[in-house]
Amino acid sequence: MLTVDFDRLGVGAGTKVIDVGCGAGRHSFEAYRRGADVVAFDQSAEDLNDVDEILQAMKEQGEVPASAKAEAVKGDALDLPYADGTFDCVIASEILEHVPEDDRAITELIRVLKPGGSLAITVPRWLPEKVCWILSDEYHANEGGHIRIYQADRLRDKVLAHGLQHTHTHHAHALHSPYWWLKCAVGTENSEHPAVTAYHKLLVWDMVSRPWLTRTAESVLNPLIGKSVALYFSKPVVPVAVS
Template sequence: MLTVDYDRLGVGAGTKVIDVGCGAGRHTFEAYRRGADVVGFDQNVADLNDVDEILQAMKEKGEVPASAKAQVVKGDALELPYADGTFDCVIASEILEHVPEDDRAISELVRVLKPGGSLAITVPRWLPEKVCWILSDEYHANEGGHIRIYKADALRDKVLAHGLKLTDTHHAHALHAPYWWLKCAVGTEKSDHPAVTAYHKLLVWDMMSRPWLTRTAESVLNPLIGKSVAMYFEKPVVSVAVS
């Protein structure tokens, strides 16, 4: 289940991509599938090992172009181990809400992005997230949990302050918002609750079958209750005057 729309990023063969806070690797896999040279970057070794195993399996099964390259790297998003302007595309999906020093993390995302390159950032949307926080402390008050709720314009301005240009924005995963409200209402640890189980089956059916009914419902509901907001930025190319 992707939150970032790769068609808006123009990721393809030879594009250098870093997926910062890659987690289980969903955005790393898609970049690799499209032929990019991708780095799945995270601080969780167990997650990285799982991601690496799947990347190798994708290569062995011929699911990626022969020219594509992929690797996983352990590290801190506050100190990315790359030179300025290394990547054509930087992705940070659903990580900034976990990071205390988010301004510092944003600075690093911008720093390693090439001039002319694209930055994609997604975070939980304010309204659906606020409902979750109201319904349940368990949802966010845990180690590594969400420490803030972003308003989209505030996050946008944090990135624009680094000189980038906003190119696009959209909302995603409207059908997932009620699922999390339901979990928060009955208890986030009660995954076997009948209502939670039933809704989860609906989401799995939607992701696996992509039926017209749920796809249409989500597209209509995304502007209203989309669980995530995605923003896309471009780093300007600085012209050097020739004397």
């Protein structure tokens, strides 16, 4: 389930991509599949071990172009171990809401991006996230949980303050918002609740089969209740004054 639109980013053969806070690796896998040279970056060694196994399996099974390269790297998003302007594309999907020093993290994301490169940031959208917080403290008040709710325009302005240009915004995963509202209402750990189980089966069916009905419904609902908001930026080749 991708949140980032890779066609918009222009990721392809030879593109240098870092997926910061890669988690289970969904965006790293897609970039690799498209032929990019990928760094799957995260602070969780356990997640990275799983991601690395899948990256290696993709290579062995011929699912990626022969020229593509990928590695899983453990580290801190507040101190990325790369020189300025290393990557053509930087992805940070669903991580900033977890990071206390989000301004510092944004600075690092921009620092390692090449002039002319693209940055994609996704976070939970304000309204669906607010409903979750109202329904359940358990949803966010835990170690490593969400520590803030972003308004998209404020997050956009944080990035623009570094001199980047905003190129696009879209919303995604509208069908997932009611699922999380339901989980918050019955208890986030109550995965065996019949309603939660039934809705989860619907989501799995949708992701596997991608039927016309649910794809159309989600495209209509995304502007209203999309669970995530994705913001895209470009880094000017000629630096501009920052505020």
